[in-house]
Amino acid sequence: MAAEVVSKREDVVEATLPNLELKVIADPTTGYAAIQNNIPVVRSLIVKNNHDEPLNSVDVLVACTPAFAQGARFHFEQLAPGESRTISPVDLQPDHSYLIKLDEAEKASIRVNAIADGKTLAEINHPIEVLAYDQWAGTRSLPELLAAFSMPNSVVVDRLLGKASALLRKSDAGLSLDGYQSKNRERVWKQVSAIYSALLAEGLHYSNPPASFEIGRASCRERVFSSV
Secondary structure (H helix, E strand, O other), X not given: OOOEEEEEOOOEEEEEXXXXXXXXXXXXXXXXXXXXXXXXXXXXXXXXXXXXXXXXXXXXXXXXXXXXXXXXXXXXXXXXXXXEEEEOOEOOOEOHHHHHOOOOOEEEEEEEEEEEOOEEEEEEEEEEEEOOXXXXXXXXXXXXXXXXXXXXOOHHHHHHHHHXXXXXXXXXOOOOOOOOOOOOHHHHHHHHHHHHHHHHHOOOOOOOOOOOOOOOOOOOOEEOOOOO
């Protein structure tokens, strides 16, 4: 039996039938940065018995298409009349190998089926965009995730700092990359100048995203490029 969708926002899809109410609350996007920061794909899943009789052996099945996560199954022996159950968050066990290799955003969906006594009572689909591993969702979803793309422990950063340190010592043998420890503004400026010179020597340039990167959407998403 198909469900009647009575509410559909960017982060909520709700379906209501005479016997059952089903609601999924999830972000409009997900990606490897979100997964690495323990941000669940589905924030809440709510199921409620609207019938005046108990519902027995209720199964709620969650599946992802394509399979960027394994999905989940929840079983309730009985839902009393008016009883509501909330699962928050929903652990869908993301497929890390799939997400880290994704180099183009994909449109996906989270399908939720509620079944009681072997009969489907409600079914809804929540659209979600799975971002490329190096893609940021901008202000559409958790803009603070931009910080996840800062990788101070990268070997590339170590190499650049090594070159900057060499340039610094070349200008003044007594200087080193000691941050603000010297409490000397001029020394800090010289360090910044050396790092800038090291970056400039790499011949970096802006890398335009491919034509397919932002089709039909005027958002402020950006991609983090490594050209070093």
